[in-house]
Amino acid sequence: MPELILLLLAGLQLKHFVADYLLQTPIMLAGKGDLGHPGGYAHAAVHLVGSALVLVWAGLPPMALIGLLALEFVLHYGLDYLKARYGGSAGHAETPRRYWALHGLDQFLHQLTYVGMLAMVVLILR
Template identity: 45%
Template sequence: MPATLGTVLLLVALLQVKHMFADFYLQTPKMLSGRGVYFHAGRAQHALVHVIGSVIVFVIFGAPWSFILVIVALEWIIHFNIDFAKASYSDKKQLQPNQAAYWRAAGLDQFLHNLTYVGMAWAWVEFVPG
C-alpha cells in the first residue's frame, strides 16, 4: 500500500481499534492482577495480545515480515514497560479510581501507547517500500 495521508491515518486508526480491544476487552484477570511486579506473566501475555493485533494490521497493509517482526518486538518491549511503569507508580501511590492521580496515570499510560502507534506508523512510512 502506498503511504498516502489517507493510508497513514487508516493505519493509525486500525492500531487504535486494536488497542481498544486489547486494553479494554481482551484482558483476563491474570493480566490485570499483580502488575506491580516487573516479571509478570500476565503483563507479558497482555503485550502479546497487542502484538498479535499489530501483526494483523500490518499484514493487511502489506508490510514485509521482516518489518513486522521487528516492529512488533519493539512494541512488545515498549508496551510491557509502559504498563509496568503505570502499575508500579499506581501501586506505590496506592491510587484508586476516585483519585485524580489515578486518572492522570491512566491518561499518561494511554498517551504513551498512542505515541507508540505514531512511531509505528512513521516506521511503516519510512521503512516499508510503497
C-alpha cells in the same frame, strides 16, 4: 500513502481499545507490576497479535513487521510495568485525580507508540 497510514492508525487505536478494555483479564491486570508474573506478558502479547492483524495490511517486509511487533511488545510491557509499579497504588475511589492523570498519561504514551510505529512504516515503505 496518507490514506493507508490513517487506516492503520484507526486500526491500531481500535486494537488498543479491544486489547486494553475488552480482552484484558484479571490475571493480566494482576501481573503488570511483576516481572516474574505471566499476566503482563500475556497482555502485551494480545497487543502484539492485534497489531500484527492491523500492520499486515501495510505490506511491510516480514523482518520489518517482526521488528515493529517486537518493539511494540517491549514498549507496551514497559509502559504497563512502570504504571503498575510506580502508580499502581492510585486507586480510582481513593485518589481519583491522580488515578485519571496516570491513566491518561499511560494511554497518551501508548498512542505515541503507534505514531512512532507508523512513522517507521512510512520510512520503510518509501
